Amino acid sequence: MKSRQHADRGVARRQAMAEHLMRHGSASVSELAEVFHVSVMTVHRDLDELELQGMVRKYRGGASAQASSVFESNIAYRLTAxxxxxxxxxxxxxxxxxxxxxxxxxxxxxxxxxxxxxxxxxxxxxxxxxxxxxxxxxxxxxxxxxxxxxxxxxxxxxxxxxxxxxxxxxxxxxxxxxxxxxxxxxxxxxxxxxxxxxxxxxxxxxxxxxxxxxxxxxxxxxxxxxxxxxxxxxxxxxxxxxxxxxxxxxxxxxxxxxxx
Missing domain, CATH: 3.40.50.1360 (Rossmann fold)
Structure with missing residues (x-):
């Protein structure tokens, strides 16, 4: 039961993290750790998962929902731009x-x-x-x-x-x-x-x-x-x-x- 609740919290946090990045465009790992009250390692794991889903792209020290020359923004971000x-x-x-x-x-x-x-x-x-x-x-x-x-x-x-x-x-x-x-x-x-x-x-x-x-x-x-x-x-x-x-x-x- 506790593991299920923990997993649900992780999903909700990653969704909120993705929304934060789409709203602000980009953020540093330390900023995300402070906003979501988790460790830097947890932020890195969350960003790895979001990157796999195509929601964001990681760069050294942070992540972005914005497009680059090799990365297209997620549809949810583009709808707001x-x-x-x-x-x-x-x-x-x-x-x-x-x-x-x-x-x-x-x-x-x-x-x-x-x-x-x-x-x-x-x-x-x-x-x-x-x-x-x-x-x-x-x-x-x-x-x-x-x-x-x-x-x-x-x-x-x-x-x-x-x-x-x-x-x-x-x-x-x-x-x-x-x-x-x-x-x-x-x-x-x-x-x-x-x-x-x-x-x-x-x-x-x-x-x-x-x-x-x-x-x-x-x-x-x-x-x-x-x-x-x-x-x-x-x-x-x-x-x-x-x-x-x-x-x-x-x-x-x-x-x-x-x-x-």
Whole structure:
């Protein structure tokens, strides 16, 4: 009985620790030990478990829920980041969609923001691998919903893998909307191979492809290249995007639109 109670306390503490990291972005081991009234060794064990679950990444002396060039943030953290910017981008992107057309959206939280507005341009056929978007759109009148299968990944709340790639490659939609973790002057990037493979397939599956990225993704790189920027017909950024970055991308003849 005592061992069960001890295990339950450990689960609750790790959940609270994950929430603390998502709320603050990062924290040191000593800070977490003080906040949760446990030893440094206990914090290390808890962080090891959270890292295995894909919730956080450890670094020397602490842990972070934020993305790095090789680590994508957990979906729970991404849902709380740059909310206003993603909303502005979503409103702009929806203005690019024609009623009666087909739209494919990826498993990004920016695309989820777009999904919340798709009823405004219904009727639409919407294709996605993002479970949160599927649940959101399933009851919406005027939305014909097509769910992409594959292996479910709880860290991203989406379906990935060979099954998903095959399903994407069997389709062609009027518009594809994707977001990536980073873009440079030439390429869009993401940290994880399985997500990269799905995004690449999606980019190839659209008559028109929209890249939607908030300002925190600009002038950055990550481990894997998703696609050259010329593969995207439109790149939509938020108003906080540095003017010099927008100008530089436009000088390279990319179609960059700034969401107001």
């Amino acid at each position: 740059q909310i206003a910017e993603k909303e502005a981008i979503a409103r702009h992107v929806v203005g690019l969609i024609e009623p009666g057309s087909s739209v494919m959206i990826d498993d990004s939280t920016t695309a989820l923001a777009v999904a919340r507005h798709l009823a405004e341009v219904a009727p639409l056929t919407v294709v996605t691998n993002f479970l949160e978007a599927i649940k959101l759109l399933a009851p919406v009148p005027g939305i014909r919903l097509m769910a992409l299968g594959g292996e479910y990944h709880p860290t991203h709340d989406s379906f990935l893998g060979v099954g998903c790639v095959d399903a994407v490659e069997a389709m062609n939609t009027d518009t594809v909307i994707v977001s990536t973790s980073a873009i440079s002057d030439r390429h869009a990037f993401h940290q994880e191979q399985e997500i990269v493979l799905v995004k690449r397939a999606m980019v190839a599956a659209g008559t028109r492809c929209v890249l939607a990225v908030d300002h925190t993704k600009l002038d950055r790189v990550a481990l894997h290249r998703v696609a050259p920027l010329e593969k995207f017909d439109v790149i939509v950024v938020d108003a906080q995007a540095p003017a010099e970055t927008v100008q530089r991308l436009r000088e390279r003849r990319y179609n960059v639109e700034v969401a107001g």
